[in-house]
Amino acid sequence: xxxxxxxxxxxxxxxxxxxxxxxxxxxxxxxxxxxxxxxxxxxxxxxxxxxxxxxxxxxxxxxxxxxxxxxxxxxxxxxxxxxxxxxxxxxxxxxxxxxxxxxxxxxxxxxxxxxxxxxxxxxxxxxxxxxxxxxxxxxxxxxxxxxxxx
Amino acid sequence: xxxxxxxxxxxxxxxxxxxxxxxxxxxxxxxxxxxxxxxxxxxxxxxxxxxxxxxxxxxxxxxxxxxxxxxxxxxxxxxxxxxxxxxxxxxxxxxxxxxxxxxxxxxxxxxxxxxxxxxxxxxxxxxxxxxxxxxxxxxxxxxxxxxxxxx
Numbered sequence: 001x002x003x004x005x006x007x008x009x010x011x012x013x014x015x016x017x018x019x020x021x022x023x024x025x026x027x028x029x030x031x032x033x034x035x036x037x038x039x040x041x042x043x044x045x046x047x048x049x050x051x052x053x054x055x056x057x058x059x060x061x062x063x064x065x066x067x068x069x070x071x072x073x074x075x076x077x078x079x080x081x082x083x084x085x086x087x088x089x090x091x092x093x094x095x096x097x098x099x100x101x102x103x104x105x106x107x108x109x110x111x112x113x114x115x116x117x118x119x120x121x122x123x124x125x126x127x128x129x130x131x132x133x134x135x136x137x138x139x140x141x142x143x144x145x146x147x148x149x150x
Numbered sequence: 151x152x153x154x155x156x157x158x159x160x161x162x163x164x165x166x167x168x169x170x171x172x173x174x175x176x177x178x179x180x181x182x183x184x185x186x187x188x189x190x191x192x193x194x195x196x197x198x199x200x201x202x203x204x205x206x207x208x209x210x211x212x213x214x215x216x217x218x219x220x221x222x223x224x225x226x227x228x229x230x231x232x233x234x235x236x237x238x239x240x241x242x243x244x245x246x247x248x249x250x251x252x253x254x255x256x257x258x259x260x261x262x263x264x265x266x267x268x269x270x271x272x273x274x275x276x277x278x279x280x281x282x283x284x285x286x287x288x289x290x291x292x293x294x295x296x297x298x299x300x301x
Binding site for chain 2: 002011016019046047051054056057060063068070088089092098100138143145148149150
C-alpha cells in the first residue's frame with residue numbers, strides 16, 4: 001500500500017509504543033478516535049503493522065551476552081541448506097537466523113548467560129551443525145533501533 | 151530482580167507478544183490484578199524496555215535489506231561518535247550495533263530496490279566518516295526471528 005503523511009505519522013507513534021490507544025494516537029496528530037482507529041485497522045489489514053515486539057533488558061534476565069555470528073557452509077546444495085536451517089532454528093538460544101548473500105551464508109543472533117555459556121553454545125550447538133564451515137563471532141556492546149524512513 | 155512468576159509471565163509474553171492480558175494471566179497462572187501489578191513493575195524497573203510495533207517494510211515497498219559491517223579507523227579517537235552521529239542521519243538505517251570483535255559496527259539498511267540501494271550506498275554510506283573497511287551481506291530470507299529467551 002502507499003501510505004500518506006498521516007499514515008506515516010501514525011506508524012511513527014506506534015513504532016515507539018504499540019500500547020497507544022486509537023484515541024491517544026488521534027489526539028497526538030489531530031484525528032478523532034474513530035478516524036485514527038480506521039487508519040490503524042487499514043495499516044494492520046494491509047500487513048504494514050505486522051505485530052508487536054516486546055523489548056526486554058536481556059542482561060537483567062540473566063542473559064548478559066549477545067553475539068552475532070556469521071556462518072559459511074562448507075558444502076552447499078539444497079539439502080544441506082534445508083538440513084542446516086532445520087537444525088539451527090531448533091536451538092533455543094538462537095533468536096534470529098537470516099540467509100544472506102556475501103562473505104557468509106547465514107547470520108545469527110544468539111543470547112547467552114555469559115562468555116562461558118556462549119562458548120558452550122558455540123562448541124556444542126553451532127560447531128556441530130550439519131554442513132557448518134567458517135564461523136565468525138562478534139560480541140555486541142550496544143544496540144540502537146532507529147525509526148526508519150517514516 | 152524478576153522472580154520465578156515474573157519469568158513465567160515474560161516467557162509467555164515473549165513467545166506471543168500479541169497476547170491479551172486476560173489470556174496472559176491465565177497462561178502464567180496469576181490473577182489479572184497481580185499480572186497488571188507485575189507488568190507495571192517490570193516496566194518501571196526497565197526489565198520491559200518498550201513494546202514496539204513491528205513494521206513490515208516490504209509492505210511499504212522496501213524490498214532490499216542489507217547488513218553492512220564496518221571496521222573503523224581506531225587511531226581517530228572520535229571515530230565511533232562521529233560515525234554513529236552520521237549514521238543516525240540516514241533515514242534508511244533501521245539498526246545500529248557496536249561490537250567487540252573483527253567488526254566494529256553494523257548497520258541494517260533498507261531500500262526500495264537495487265537502484266535505490268545503489269543511490270543510498272553512494273550518497274549516504276560511502277560518505278560515512280572514519281571507515282577503514284566494510285562489507286555487505288544482502289538479506290535473502292529470514293528463517294527465524296523471535297524475541298524469546300530460554301528463561
